[in-house]
Amino acid sequence: MSGPRPRSEASRATSPGQDSATDVVRWAAFSCVLVPVVLLWYGSSLAGAAGTALGLAAVTAVCRILLRQSERGAARLRAEERAPRRVTHHGRPHSGQHRAGAGARRGGRHSGGNTPVG
Template identity: 55%
Template sequence: MPGRSTSPATPAATPAGDTVGDVVRWAAFSCALVPVVLVMYGTSFGGAAAAALGLAAVTAVCRVLLRRSERAAAEAIAAARKREHAKVPGARRGGRHAGRSAPEE
């Protein structure tokens, strides 16, 4: 159909598996685009290269921090699930503890 987009309409429609990768890809695109725009507007090649290197460094640090945050969140979710499972009565104790059921004679 004409005018129909192939990209998802909402962020919820995209798979949530690699959001960090998406951010890093956009940052890399910016690292390439900004120096081109700077040169087009009259900045020296050296200044544009310095800007590109600075953006690349910031992107690398952000990528490391985002991955670390992603791992910490996954570990927190796993720990919460483990605690939730431990709260289920009898889940790790083997069922009921039998007491005296009949009087001794």
């Protein structure tokens, strides 16, 4: 029997976000063309329509960059969640970072702490 194969859990987790981001970028690119055409149709100047198209294209490019960064960050987070955690000798999960208290520094130069300036 051949039929649609179920997608794996990993592809289901990544696909909807990527599809929606791609759809947003496609609609934005479409509006970069549609809005100036409508402006020209209703009697706006060519320079005004071209300026609007450039502005929309710039906003679309910035949004696309931000969406891609967000997707990469989300993928990195999912990868970290799936990665097995090491357990320390205390029996607690090891986060990979040492968590010292606020203001605890080791080595280096210190500015003098909490002495008032005056």
